[in-house]
Each structure stands twice: as C-alpha cells, then as structure tokens.
Amino acid sequence: MTFDYHEPRTLDDAVQLLARYGEDAHLLAGGTATVLLLRQGLLRPGHVVALRAIPELGGVRRTADGGLRIGATATHRQVERSGDAYAYSPALVEAFASVATIRIRNQATVGGNLAHADPAQDPPPILAALGGAVTVRSSRGERSLPVEDLAVDHFTTSLAHDEVITNIILPALASGTRAIYLKFLPKTADDYATVSVAASLRLAQNGTIADVRLVLGAVGPTPLRLHAVEDAMRGRPPDRVGDALAMIPEQVEPLDDVRGSAAYKREMARIWTARAVARLAA
Amino acid sequence: MKFTNSATVAAPRDKVWARLMDIPAAARCVPGVASVRPNGKDKYLGTLAVQIGPVRLVLDGDFAIIARDETAGTASIRADAKDSRVGGAIRATMNLALAEQKGETEVRIGTDLTVIGRLGEFGQAVIKRKADQLMQDFAECLARQVTMR
Amino acid sequence: MSTHRIHFTLNGARREAEVPADRLLIDLVRDDCGATGTKLGCAVGVCGACSVLMDGAVVSACLVPAVFADGTSITTVEGLADDALTPLQDAFIREGGFQCGICTPGQLIAATALLREHERPEPAEIRTWMMGNLCRCTGYYGIERAIDRAARTTA
Numbered sequence: 001m002t003f004d005y006h007e008p009r010t011l012d013d014a015v016q017l018l019a020r021y022g023e024d025a026h027l028l029a030g031g032t033a034t035v036l037l038l039r040q041g042l043l044r045p046g047h048v049v050a051l052r053a054i055p056e057l058g059g060v061r062r063t064a065d066g067g068l069r070i071g072a073t074a075t076h077r078q079v080e081r082s083g084d085a086y087a088y089s090p091a092l093v094e095a096f097a098s099v100a101t102i103r104i105r106n107q108a109t110v111g112g113n114l115a116h117a118d119p120a121q122d123p124p125p126i127l128a129a130l131g132g133a134v135t136v137r138s139s140r141g142e143r144s145l146p147v148e149d150l151a152v153d154h155f156t157t158s159l160a161h162d163e164v165i166t167n168i169i170l171p172a173l174a175s176g177t178r179a180i181y182l183k184f185l186p187k188t189a190d191d192y193a194t195v196s197v198a199a200s201l202r203l204a205q206n207g208t209i210a211d212v213r214l215v216l217g218a219v220g221p222t223p224l225r226l227h228a229v230e231d232a233m234r235g236r237p238p239d240r241v242g243d244a245l246a247m248i249p250e251q252v253e254p255l256d257d258v259r260g261s262a263a264y265k266r267e268m269a270r271i272w273t274a275r276a277v278a279r280l281a282a
Numbered sequence: 283m284k285f286t287n288s289a290t291v292a293a294p295r296d297k298v299w300a301r302l303m304d305i306p307a308a309a310r311c312v313p314g315v316a317s318v319r320p321n322g323k324d325k326y327l328g329t330l331a332v333q334i335g336p337v338r339l340v341l342d343g344d345f346a347i348i349a350r351d352e353t354a355g356t357a358s359i360r361a362d363a364k365d366s367r368v369g370g371a372i373r374a375t376m377n378l379a380l381a382e383q384k385g386e387t388e389v390r391i392g393t394d395l396t397v398i399g400r401l402g403e404f405g406q407a408v409i410k411r412k413a414d415q416l417m418q419d420f421a422e423c424l425a426r427q428v429t430m431r
Numbered sequence: 432m433s434t435h436r437i438h439f440t441l442n443g444a445r446r447e448a449e450v451p452a453d454r455l456l457i458d459l460v461r462d463d464c465g466a467t468g469t470k471l472g473c474a475v476g477v478c479g480a481c482s483v484l485m486d487g488a489v490v491s492a493c494l495v496p497a498v499f500a501d502g503t504s505i506t507t508v509e510g511l512a513d514d515a516l517t518p519l520q521d522a523f524i525r526e527g528g529f530q531c532g533i534c535t536p537g538q539l540i541a542a543t544a545l546l547r548e549h550e551r552p553e554p555a556e557i558r559t560w561m562m563g564n565l566c567r568c569t570g571y572y573g574i575e576r577a578i579d580r581a582a583r584t585t586a
Contacts (some may be wrong), residue, residue, distance in 0.1 A: 004433040005452035005498055026336065028496070035494050036475060038453065040400060041368050042337045048452065052499065064334045077488070101563025102541070104476060106488040107495065117335065155335025189562050190477070221411065255407035 029112030066172035072111025127199035238281030289421035301372035312424035370401030442510025457492035479564035482537035508536035528577035530568035
C-alpha cells in the first residue's frame with residue numbers, strides 16, 4: 001500500500017479533494033472494508049480521503065417531521081444504541097444490532113456500509129424497506145436518491161467517483177406502519193445472512209394490506225425489492241397472500257456459495273418472507 | 283467454475299466461423315480487451331481490464347487456439363492471464379460450438395475458469411458472475427458484428 | 432506515502448508517534464509502542480485476538496488505521512491492571528478461562544468493555560457480546576463463567 005492520507009475537517013474540503021484527485025482517490029470512513037481491500041492490494045489509490053474529522057457527517061437524530069436522519073459516519077453501534085432510532089423503528093435497531101460483531105459495529109459506518117454495496121449486508125434492506133434516501137454531495141452540488149437505487153451490482157453503486165454520501169434520511173412512517181428485519185443465519189452468529197428479509201406493512205381499517213415493502217438481502221447482486229410480490233399483496237388480507245409469496249423463488253437471483261445453494265436460497269427467500277409478513281400482521 | 287453462454291447470429295455458420303477465427307477482431311468483442319497481437323501460430327498476447335466495484339484489474343495474458351474443427355464447427359481456446367500488481371491469475375478454457383439451423387447459427391461457449399491467488403479472495407460467486415457477463419457480452423457482440431457485415 | 436505525527440494515550444500514558452499512512456493500529460501498539468500483549472490472529476477482523484479499547488469501545492486493531500489513534504485513548508491488556516490483577520483477570524484464572532492464552536488478551540479487553548457497560552449481564556448478554564472473540568482451546572464455558580464471576584464480584 002502506498003498512498004497519501006488526507007483528513008479534511010469540512011465536507012467542502014473533502015469534496016474538493018475528490019474533485020482534485022478523481023479516480024485516484026478513495027474515501028475512508030470506518031475502515032472495516034477499505035482497510036482490508038487496501039491490505040490485500042485490491043484497491044490501489046494514490047490518495048485516501050478520511051471522513052472521520054468532519055463533524056457534520058455524524059449523529060443519529062429524529063427530524064422535525066418525525067423521520068430519522070443518520071449521518072454518513074454514524075457507526076452501526078451508534079444506530080444500535082440510539083433511543084431516537086429505536087423510537088423511530090425497533091426493526092431498524094435490530095437490523096443494525098445483527099451486523100457481525102461488536103468490534104465491527106463500533107468501527108463501521110452506515111455511509112461506508114452503503115457505499116461498499118455487498119449484497120449480503122444487513123442495513124441496506126431495512127433502510128430501503130423504511131423508504132430511506134441518501135443525500136450525496138460532490139463539487140457539482142448535492143442530490144438525493146432512494147437507498148434502493150444506490151447499489152446497482154455486487155460492490156457497485158450508482159455514485160460517481162467524486163460523490164460522498166452525507167446523510168441517510170428516513171421519512172416519517174405512516175401511522176400504523178410496522179417493520180421487521182429477519183436474518184436467516186444457519187452458520188455462525190457473526191456471519192452475513194444466507195437470506196434476509198426487511199419488510200414494512202400497514203393494514204387498512206378493514207384489515208387488508210394497505211401498504212407493504214419487501215426488500216431481500218443476500219439473494220441477488222444487490223438488495224432486491226419485490227415490487228411484483230408487493231403489488232400482488234396490496235388489498236389482500238395478510239393471511240391470503242400465499243400465491244403472491246409463491247412468486248418469490250423466481251423473483252430472486254441468488255448464487256451458489258458457502259452460505260447455501262441458489263436453489264436453497266430461493267426457497268428460503270419465500271419461507272422467510274412469509275414469516276416476516278405473518279409476524280407483521282399478527 | 284463453469285458456465286455456458288450462447289447467442290444466436292442471423293447468419294450462416296461459415297460466416298460466423300470466419301469471424302470467430304479472426305482472433306484479434308473477435309477478441310475485441312470481449313469488453314475491456316486491448317492490445318491483442320499475434321505471438322506465434324494460433325497464439326496471441328493481450329490485456330483485459332476488468333472492474334468489480336472499486337477494484338480494477340489489468341490482466342496480462344496469452345491465449346491460444348488449442349483445437350479447431352471447421353467441419354464440426356467446434357474450437358477450443360486456452361487463456362492464461364495474471365494481474366501482477368494484485369498477485370493473482372486466471373486460467374480459462376473456452377469450448378466453442380457453432381450449430382446452424384435455418385440460416386441462423388447458435389454460438390455456444392462453455393467456459394471453465396480457475397482463479398488463483400489474491401484474485402480468488404474476492405469471492406467465487408462475484409467472479410463467476412463477472413466472467414459470465416463478459417462471455418455473454420462477447421457472444422452478443424459477435425452476433426451483432428457478423429450480421430452487420 | 433505520507434507520514435503523520437499522532438498524539439494519543441496508551442494505557443494512560445501520553446504517547447507520540449510518526450506513522451506512515453498505511454500503518455495499522457496493531458503494529459503501532461505492538462511494534463512502535465512495544466505493547467505486545469495484543470495478538471495478531473486472523474488479520475481480517477474476525478477472530479478478536481487483536482481487540483483493544485479505543486475511547487472505551489472494543490475494536491479490531493488489525494482493521495484500524497494507526498492515524499485513527501490520533502487524539503484517542505487506547506487501552507490494551509497491559510493497561511487493565513495496576514499492581515494486582517483485576518477481578519476479571521482473577522476470575523479467568525479461577526474459572527479456567529484460558530489455556531494457550533493467545534485469545535486471552537482480546538477476551539479480557541472485550542469482557543472489560545462489557546462489564547463497564549453492563550454491571551450484571553445475563554448469560555445470554557455475555558454470549559452475545561463476547562460472540563466475536565474466538566477461542567480454540569477452552570470451549571468458551573470457562574470464559575463465560577469467569578465473566579459471570581467477575582460481574583458478581585464487583586457488582
């Protein structure tokens with residue numbers, strides 16, 4: 001590894017460094033992913049731009065409209081321990097608490113997690129299921145995009161090389177919305193999921209499904225939002241969605257790996273989504 | 283890791299074969315391939331630039347046509363390439379088979395890919411998917427090139 | 432490669448170092464500071480042998496850039512006890528919480544952080560917290576008993 005390390009104190013300075021060094025610069029947040037890639041020689045930037053000294057990128061806070069703002073450099077542990085986050089959605093806290101080990105959660109940041117785009121990670125599905133969006137800054141300005149549009153392939157986001165995630169904004173949840181994060185971990189407790197399901201659900205007065213979001217992790221090159229299954233479920237009583245759930249094995253694109261065969265994961269995706277929906281509707 | 287890719291070309295088999303056997307031209311159908319040059323009979327050198335997320339690799343390699351049978355419409359290519367900066371290598375054997383039906387030719391490519399060293403740390407599933415995408419792009423590009431002539 | 436002058440405390444003592452950008456915290460602690468109690472295990476942040484406290488939080492020293500130590504307070508296993516062993520260290524001895532000892536510094540660091548945050552953790556809480564510190568020798572029961580004993584002793 002041979003690089004110059006920069007520790008800008010403001011977001012503007014960070015953005016200027018990215019504009020100056022372009023593809024030769026790589027951002028460093030917590031370091032759990034980047035340090036490994038640098039050590040393995042898979043990443044070879046000339047410049048590493050650290051975000052740790054920029055105060056405005058931290059913090060976890062309820063917003064005035066009842067949503068939640070998570071700063072890009074907030075750690076997983078900070079979200080896990082945040083009273084504001086728990087009040088917003090216990091499922092959000094549970095998802096962050098399920099990540100790896102306490103050491104990783106102390107070091108790894110939410111923004112870094114989203115930028116890394118490993119499809120088996122826990123935070124992106126729950127952030128997407130809750131309707132989250134990221135704000136992104138570059139020397140060209142600021143923009144916002146839904147979390148579910150961020151990852152476009154394995155380890156690949158739609159971000160330009162000079163863009164920094166600054167915040168993750170979760171909207172106020174419609175009254176009666178419940179959310180859940182289920183992580184199927186047949187191997188060790190510190191592992192990535194074989195299949196994970198993030199779901200949010202709101203029932204109408206008559207008990208049918210008014211709103212539902214299903215986002216699955218570890219079964220495709222990115223977290224997968226099951227739009228077709230959601231469409232088939234809306235308006236139905238939650239205990240009459242078997243045919244919608246039966247679509248799931250064909251809607252996911254898992255690969256064979258050490259956590260399970262593709263065929264197994266297709267079936268587990270259906271089963272664990274069914275469990276998530278049943279628990280939310282109970 | 284093994285995978286199969288195919289594409290259908292709206293052209294007779296002998297045209298597709300001729301295009302395939304023009305190795306430098308056919309190689310340009312693999313995204314990221316550059317500087318393909320001959321290195322002896324049925325042997326070539328070239329580089330392949332591949333990106334997986336933030337990781338950029340430049341594989342320097344040689345490949346050779348190790349078998350060909352124009353009558354049967356089959357050929358085999360062996361490729362060896364390494365990224366000396368990252369410290370890893372790939373070896374691939376590609377078996378091509380052309381089958382004509384009603385003036386159209388199906389090109390099937392069966393690839394057997396082995397990843398050695400540092401590159402393997404990336405995760406077999408991700409590598410396989412990337413290689414699969416490259417081979418599919420190759421097959422589709424070949425189909426377009428032949429029909430455009 | 433840039434180099435950086437960093438200031439930090441290690442086990443309560445003020446330290447200063449000049450580190451290249453690619454230095455890791457574990458190398459700063461072991462090689463630059465001579466505190467070899469922290470062990471390098473898997474080198475990918477999974478095994479927990481290299482656990483240290485950074486401003487009170489358990490982290491894998493093999494994953495933390497040394498430059499991140501600037502302005503922080505680092506505690507390693509050498510910094511847990513003054514003259515006498517802590518109740519936790521004593522409990523590890525009494526309950527068979529170690530055999531070869533290679534994971535033990537990491538176990539002690541992680542358990543220290545646990546007991547600072549939860550005075551009397553339930554067995555399930557101990558297991559969840561300590562889950563990331565691997566041990567090839569003890570089968571973990573001795574470690575768990577030791578932590579439980581230490582919690583009852585100090586509480």
